[in-house]
Amino acid sequence: MSNAFSAAAGSNSFVPLRLSGQSVLVKAIAVALGSLFLAASSWIEVPMYPVPMTMQTFAVTLIGALYGWRMGAITVLTWLAEAAVGFPVLAGGAGGLAHFAGPTGGYLVAFPLAAAMVGWLAERGWTSKGNLLRNVAAMLIGGAFILAFGGLWLAGMIGVSDAWTYGVGPFIVGGILKAVLATASVEATRRIHSAL
Template identity: 35%
Template sequence: MKSRASSLRNMILAALFVALVAVGGQISIPLTPAPITLQTLFLMLAGSILGARWGAASLLVFVALAAAGAPVLSGGKGGLAVLLGPTGGYVFSWPVAAFLIGWMVEKWGKGGQIKAWQLTVAHIVGGIILVHAIGFPWLLAATHMPLHEAFMGAFLIFLPGDLAKAFVATAVVKALYKAMPTLQMQK
């Protein structure tokens, strides 16, 4: 029965994170070529809280909803045209990023509390480095922007906000783990 209850709990939390990532896209600061949103904050939280499998699953559902035309992307956008556009690589990276974050948290968190620096590293590696490693080349290929222009306008400008989101995600996860210790052990 515990396994069934745990699966139900994970499904509910995964659905919650699909909704949070969607809402995070509606809170945006429009920049070119991509807006600043809270979506990457919620993907970091999904990986940390749900773990590798369920975190990735929640973001796969999100990408499927976006592909189907649901208005879940920044500014209420959705559909294949948006996903296959210049910023699509970033969105396609999100399930992989959530998986990597969850995997790192699961490995480092075995047998006890995960340290804040470990969470922060997981958020930076999965939620920033991996997302940009997949999204940035896609953006370059789609826009044919000069490399230095794309680097400044599609990476460097986002770095301070991305780092802030990584630290916020760490603080939120540590607070949740403290308030609900079983949350860390049930992945």
């Protein structure tokens, strides 16, 4: 029964890179490219206090949808490891361990979990052809998780009201737009994939 369910889920899924079946070299290249994409998305920044608005959530959810839950999470964790050792891969070209303990720490911790969540939904058909609303929903779920987890972390530092005012509320509309953009990117990838 579980094998039949897995087969059915696999036939409806859309994880175009299918990294789980690739060689270690291909996986390593995909992780490196994904971490570069995340770094580039971090440098697209709208300054806000205490947390800047970037394209990170777009990149995290898109990587989850395109890479699958395992490789998506590994890619985001690799990017976080690069940040931890001081590479300039975070918002504004920042890096270092201090960012994991500051106001952005909760968002950073949430990123690999959100990538895994979106990847898991993608592997169960949420991003398959004809499921446009579920595709958007998958991206929104990933983005909402990041905002909720990051907001809770921030609330522990500056209080619930200020965390909502500065770390959650202003990012909701942007999160919706980024979810739609991530969905459009998955759809574009599907069309390119189908044409090859």
